[in-house]
Amino acid sequence: MTQTLIEPDAQSVEAAIADLAGYVDSAQDGWTRQVFSDPYRASREFVAKRMHDAGLEVTHDAGGNIVGRLPGRASAAGLTLKSIMTGSHTDTVRGGGRFDGIVGVLGAIEAVEALRRAGVALNRDLYVVDFLGEEPNEFGISCVGSRSIAGILLPEHLDMTGASGQSMGNTLTAVGLDPQAALKNAWAPGSLHAYIELHIEQGPLLEQSGHEIGVVTAIAGIDRLMAKFIGRSDHAGATPMDARLDALTAAAAAVLTIEREGCGAPVHGVATTGRIESYPGSFNVVPSEARLWAELRSTDSEWLSGAKGRLAQEIGLEADRRGVSHMIEWLTDQDAVPTAPAIRDVIATSADRLGHTWAPVPSGAGHDAAHMVHLGPMGMIFVPSTGGRSHCAEEFTPTADIVRGIRVLAETLSELDRAETVAA
Missing domain, CATH: 3.40.630.10 (Zn peptidases)
Known part of the structure; x- marks a missing residue:
């Protein structure tokens, strides 16, 4: 002592x-x-x-x-x-x-x-x-x-x-x-x-x-993702809403999917989208490309593993429904x-x-x-x-x-x- x-x-x-x-x-x-x-x-x-x-x-x-x-x-x-x-x-x-x-x-x-x-x-x-x-x-x-x-x-x-x-x-x-x-x-x-x-x-x-x-x-373990969405550029005034392949709305839907996953996490599990970008970035053009960066954190390695699979599936299904192609890359920053x-x-x-x-x-x-x-x-x-x-x-x-x-x-x-x- x-x-x-x-x-x-x-x-x-x-x-x-x-x-x-x-x-x-x-x-x-x-x-x-x-x-x-x-x-x-x-x-x-x-x-x-x-x-x-x-x-x-x-x-x-x-x-x-x-x-x-x-x-x-x-x-x-x-x-x-x-x-x-x-x-x-x-x-x-x-x-x-x-x-x-x-x-x-x-x-x-x-x-x-x-x-x-x-x-x-x-x-x-x-x-x-x-x-x-x-x-x-x-x-x-x-x-x-x-x-x-x-x-x-x-x-x-x-x-x-x-x-x-x-x-x-x-x-x-x-x-x-x-x-x-x-x-x-x-x-x-x-x-x-x-x-x-x-x-x-x-x-x-x-x-x-x-x-x-x-x-x-x-x-906490940390898993980071970068999701890329590819749609089609069109005139924002002349293209009907049901004819659009809007990459940014697919990305926006993914942001909410990520949030829902975090809200359903066990104690000390969180999910955060920290950055989103769209191209060409003009008011009068339907976005043809969007990217987002997000992360999952938890001291529960099992939840992290399951959440990655669920997010990949749900983000993909929503992008497909909108006619937008997508790609997800994962980077494990550290294990719990x-x-x-x-x-x-x-x-x-x-x-x-x-x-x-x-x-x-x-x-x-x-x-x-x-x-x-x-x-x-x-x-x-x-x-x-x-x-x-x-x-x-x-x-x-x-x-x-x-x-x-x-x-x-x-x-x-x-x-x-x-x-x-x-x-x-």
């Missing part, structure tokens, strides 16, 4: 979040700092310096991750123990907020400082990572850096092209990374003693229940991943010891943690999101809640460090 009080510095945490939030794309709404952008690259210099100032040995790996290492007593003595890793990401979605991912990176750095201030020396090496590009990019790939470390960044990912016409591989080259080296950046499977990530909940469960800490039970029960127990026990209320909660959002499970037992700590809002400018978590999360993270790291083994 940890006897020493490990206390984060609330003012330092608040100031660091405010400083990092200053690196934004002024041409975009909210707190926008998308991967590969100039503000993102500039912000990472701030993160690296913050790690260095906390006493971490800082490197930039081949996957574009910023990696801070706090050597443990075992490695200093020439002994080998599996390492512990924590961290998150600092990129945002367009129009995003100031806390998503950022709390996990700056909170981990503050946890290191709090441990040092308390005189707590870990036996194992501790790694703090700012993973490259957790949010989905223009190529449709999320968690680029954590995929690289986990060994699941694939050559076909590098070949994917975005709206600019450039491939992801070429984009990595343009920002100074070697795509082939990123493919060979993997840590050995099972090489981590434990991975633990602090994050805002991004949903309303903790705030609604009044609990201060969320012990994450599972991270449970957290390690042993780590859940350590988080819950740490919260109890510190006097913080906690509740088990699932994560509907994707996280780098879902990929770190390839390297060892994985767990996550959530802190509340005000109003359940996230991926928007209004995203907010009070400093007091963040400090509680960092306190639990530091305690959990200390407890995991002492454990001989952690069951996956």
Whole structure:
């Protein structure tokens, strides 16, 4: 049991979040700092310096991750123990907020400082990572850096092209990374003693229940689809309604089908259409082509599999009824991943010891943690999101809640460090 009080510095945490939030794309709404952008690259210099100032040995790996290492007593003595890793990401979605991912990176750095201030020396090496590009990019790939470390960044990912016409591989080259080296950046499977990530909940469960800490039970699987509909262009004024092959109405019907599937999902299953386009895009022309992008999320892998089949069938039948041809492509972003029960127990026990209320909660959002499970037992700590809002400018978590999360993270790291083994 940890006897020493490990206390984060609330003012330092608040100031660091405010400083990092200053690196934004002024041409975009909210707190926008998308991967590969100039503000993102500039912000990472701030993160690296913050790690260095906390006493971490800082490197930039081949996957574009910023990696801070706090050597443990075992490695200093020439002994080998599996390492512990924590961290998150600092990129945002367009129009995003100031806390998503950022709390996990700056909170981990503050946890290191709090441990040092308390005189707590870990036996194992501790790694703090700012993973490259957790949010989905223009190529449709999320968690680029954590995929690289986990060994699941694939050559076909590098070949994917975005709206600019450039491939992801070429984009990595343009920002100074070697795509082939990123493919060979993997840590050995099972090489981590434990991975633990602090994050805002991004949903309303903790705030609604009044609990201060969320012990994450599972991270949702994500399946993304792109549907393309091909109809026929005709004059919008002269073509009768029953003679049209309208690609956009077929796509609109698909949007409602996707919504119905989400509404019928089990607990923590959702379906969202995030984007729709039509061509030629004129008021006076019946659309000849339409595309939509959507996703399914759930911690229930069986429901995800069934939903994919149902959507493909229903969307196809409706398109056929309208005389519109269609094509559906699926991309599995990640499978549903449970957290390690042993780590859940350590988080819950740490919260109890510190006097913080906690509740088990699932994560509907994707996280780098879902990929770190390839390297060892994985767990996550959530802190509340005000109003359940996230991926928007209004995203907010009070400093007091963040400090509680960092306190639990530091305690959990200390407890995991002492454990001989952690069951996956």
